[in-house]
Amino acid sequence: MTPLNRRRFLALSLGGLGAAAFAACTSELQVGAPELPQAAPTTPAPTLPPPPTPTPLPEPPVMPRGREVVTLMPGTEWEASGVVFHSGQPGPRLMILGGVHGNEPGGWLAAEGIAEWEVQRGMLIVLPRLNHRSAAAFERTIEGYGDLNRLYPGDPNGVPMARMAHEVVGLATEWRPHWLFDLHESWGFFNERGPNGGTAFIGQTVTSAGPAPALETVASLVEAVNARITSREELTVRSRPGGNFGGGGVFGDRDDLNGLSVRRGSSSLSIGRFVPGVNPVLVEMGQQDQPETRRAELHQMLVTEMATRLGMT
Numbered sequence: 001m002t003p004l005n006r007r008r009f010l011a012l013s014l015g016g017l018g019a020a021a022f023a024a025c026t027s028e029l030q031v032g033a034p035e036l037p038q039a040a041p042t043t044p045a046p047t048l049p050p051p052p053t054p055t056p057l058p059e060p061p062v063m064p065r066g067r068e069v070v071t072l073m074p075g076t077e078w079e080a081s082g083v084v085f086h087s088g089q090p091g092p093r094l095m096i097l098g099g100v101h102g103n104e105p106g107g108w109l110a111a112e113g114i115a116e117w118e119v120q121r122g123m124l125i126v127l128p129r130l131n132h133r134s135a136a137a138f139e140r141t142i143e144g145y146g147d148l149n150r151l152y153p154g155d156p157n158g159v160p161m162a163r164m165a166h167e168v169v170g171l172a173t174e175w176r177p178h179w180l181f182d183l184h185e186s187w188g189f190f191n192e193r194g195p196n197g198g199t200a201f202i203g204q205t206v207t208s209a210g211p212a213p214a215l216e217t218v219a220s221l222v223e224a225v226n227a228r229i230t231s232r233e234e235l236t237v238r239s240r241p242g243g244n245f246g247g248g249g250v251f252g253d254r255d256d257l258n259g260l261s262v263r264r265g266s267s268s269l270s271i272g273r274f275v276p277g278v279n280p281v282l283v284e285m286g287q288q289d290q291p292e293t294r295r296a297e298l299h300q301m302l303v304t305e306m307a308t309r310l311g312m313t
């Protein structure tokens with residue numbers, strides 16, 4: 001059993017205990033209720049049952065300070081490792097995805113650096129190279145794998161990247177990050193796009209899928225980063241509430257890809273729909289006339305700003 005599966009089992013057990021505790025509390029209240037006197041001849045007020053109390057999801061446990069290695073799709077050729085850094089203190093939980101597309105090195109270089117960070121509060125979850133075989137081939141993805149950023153929430157029986165998406169959602173469900181940053185690259189700069197720019201010109205953009213307060217936070221960090229970089233490098237904030245971005249087709253329909261059934265899905269911006277409480281942010285740096293070291297640096301500046309504001313550093 002992998003550490004991932006062990007922890008998932010633990011989370012499920014806690015959920016069951018929570019439900020049992022709630023049931024016990026309810027019956028105690030009924031036992032202690034005083035008997036009411038006979039109703040007076042006036043019309044009694046109708047008695048309504050109390051509204052059901054939603055069972056809150058248990059908070060993930062605070063683990064002792066240290067770095068834990070996690071492995072997604074263990075034992076397969078797509079196996080991807082990552083780290084969970086536990087500060088040992090309760091606090092914000094921040095998740096970083098890198099290497100979702102194999103021809104976007106700025107994102108995975110940044111994520112590999114972030115995987116070395118230590119935080120003082122909360123926890124940091126980093127999956128730096130999610131599609132490492134595509135990265136080795138320097139292709140967006142390999143034919144037959146599927147596009148990881150079009151397959152959320154994933155499918156445990158689907159093509160390799162659908163299975164990977166399923167495991168990313170599983171890890172997010174386990175640790176329930178408050179924020180998830182997915183680090184990508186595009187070719188052109190958004191501010192330099194022509195009338196037919198399309199998705200090849202979304203470099204230097206930061207897209208928030210969260211509700212208005214999350215968008216305000218993202219806009220504020222972008223403003224802080226923009227004050228420290230050149231005018232060409234400036235980042236543009238975009239909003240895609242709920243993450244309806246690039247799914248293509250009807251969500252949930254099945255396509256056939258090399259004989260394997262693939263459920264049409266969405267980008268990582270949709271993860272908040274599957275894991276309550278997650279605010280996804282998709283970052284795109286432009287590759288055109290911008291060295292990859294600088295792209296990685298800009299990704300890290302943004303994540304550093306977020307971690308600082310969250311009081312994690």
Ligand SMILES: [Zn+2]
Pocket residue numbers: 100101104149184185
């Ligand atoms: Zn990408």
